[in-house]
Amino acid sequence: LAKTTQPISMDSYEGQEVNITCSHNNIATNDYITWYQQFPSQGPRFIIQGYKTKVTNEVASLFIPADRKSSTLSLPRVSLSDTAVYYCLVGRRNSGNTPLVFGKGTRLSVIA
Amino acid sequence: KAGVTQTPRYLIKTRGQQVTLSCSPISGHRSVSWYQQTPGQGLQFLFEYFSETQRNKGNFPGRFSGRQFSNSRSEMNVSTLELGDSALYLCASSLITSVGQETQYFGPGTRLLVL
Numbered sequence: 593l594a595k596t597t598q599p600i601s602m603d604s605y606e607g608q609e610v611n612i613t614c615s616h617n618n619i620a621t622n623d624y625i626t627w628y629q630q631f632p633s634q635g636p637r638f639i640i641q642g643y644k645t646k647v648t649n650e651v652a653s654l655f656i657p658a659d660r661k662s663s664t665l666s667l668p669r670v671s672l673s674d675t676a677v678y679y680c681l682v683g684r685r686n687s688g689n690t691p692l693v694f695g696k697g698t699r700l701s702v703i704a
Numbered sequence: 705k706a707g708v709t710q711t712p713r714y715l716i717k718t719r720g721q722q723v724t725l726s727c728s729p730i731s732g733h734r735s736v737s738w739y740q741q742t743p744g745q746g747l748q749f750l751f752e753y754f755s756e757t758q759r760n761k762g763n764f765p766g767r768f769s770g771r772q773f774s775n776s777r778s779e780m781n782v783s784t785l786e787l788g789d790s791a792l793y794l795c796a797s798s799l800i801t802s803v804g805q806e807t808q809y810f811g812p813g814t815r816l817l818v819l
Contacts, residue, residue: 624805635708635794635810636747679747684804690760691737692806694747 596680601699610667612698614680617661625656625663628679630697636679640665667700675702706730708797708811716817722783725814729776729797735759736778737808738770739794747794753778782816790818 597615604610616625624643628636640647642654642663653666667674677697685691709728717723729736737760738750749762753772770780776797782789792815796808 622804626807628808633792633813633815635796635813636808638807638809641805641807685798685800685806691749691752693749694739696746 596682596695598678598680598695598698600696601701603701603703604670605703606671607669610670610674610700610702612665612667612678612680612700613662614665614682615662616680616682619660619682620684622684623660623682624684625654625660626681626692627652627654627665628681628694630677630679636694639678670700670702672702672704674700676700708795708809710793710795710811710814712814713812714815714817716819717785718819719785719787721785722781723785723816724779724781725793725795725816727778727780727795727797727811729778729795730799730809733797733799733809734776735798735800736772736776737796737798738778738780739796740764741792741794741813742790750780750793785818787818790816792816 626641627639629639630636640652640654644656647654655664677699679694679697681692683692711726735754737752739747741747752760756772767783772778792813794813796810798808800806
């Protein structure tokens with residue numbers, strides 16, 4: 593399983609764009625990159641998933657360079673409610689193999 | 705579609721007791737995973753069930769067990785509770801595509817306090 597490295601914490605002011613980068617140097621050819629968001633005392637929530645280049649949905653964008661050794665989650669114009677822990681997971685689920693591992697994540701604090 | 709539901713939401717037990725937690729996955733999802741989350745250890749994988757069979761197991765003692773029923777609902781049981789078992793227990797149902805692309809949908813969790 594590809595090991596991921598994320599910053600432990602980040603601070604941002606409301607209205608700013610936040611970019612959280614995840615390093616995954618040993619990503620395998622067929623691995624997907626998935627980001628989850630977790631608020632205190634709640635289960636993680638799927639945000640976005642991608643394989644290469646750029647993926648955008650109503651919540652965030654995911655940028656993946658050509659070498660795929662890193663990825664960046666971009667949150668446009670954050671608000672206080674975006675304060676949460678963000679997890680980057682890398683892997684591909686084949687039948688029977690071990691589920692992807694959640695690391696420590698990045699704790700984002702949005703300040704008014 | 706209804707999301708993942710977990711019952712009960714909160715539970716207080718004393719050391720030595722046992723507890724059973726329940727999880728109903730999203731309709732159509734056959735994979736159900738359980739996680740334990742504590743402030744110190746983060747999210748730790750307990751086990752995964754698929755079509756009533758345990759497919760993967762994390763590094764937890766045998767006091768932690770689970771099962772899955774034919775309707776994909778799952779239960780986990782913790783026997784001989786210890787103070788360190790106090791945690792948020794999360795259940796997730798997964799949608800896994802034929803090419804291994806997985807999306808997990810988590811329930812709200814059960815907060816267990818062991819006194």
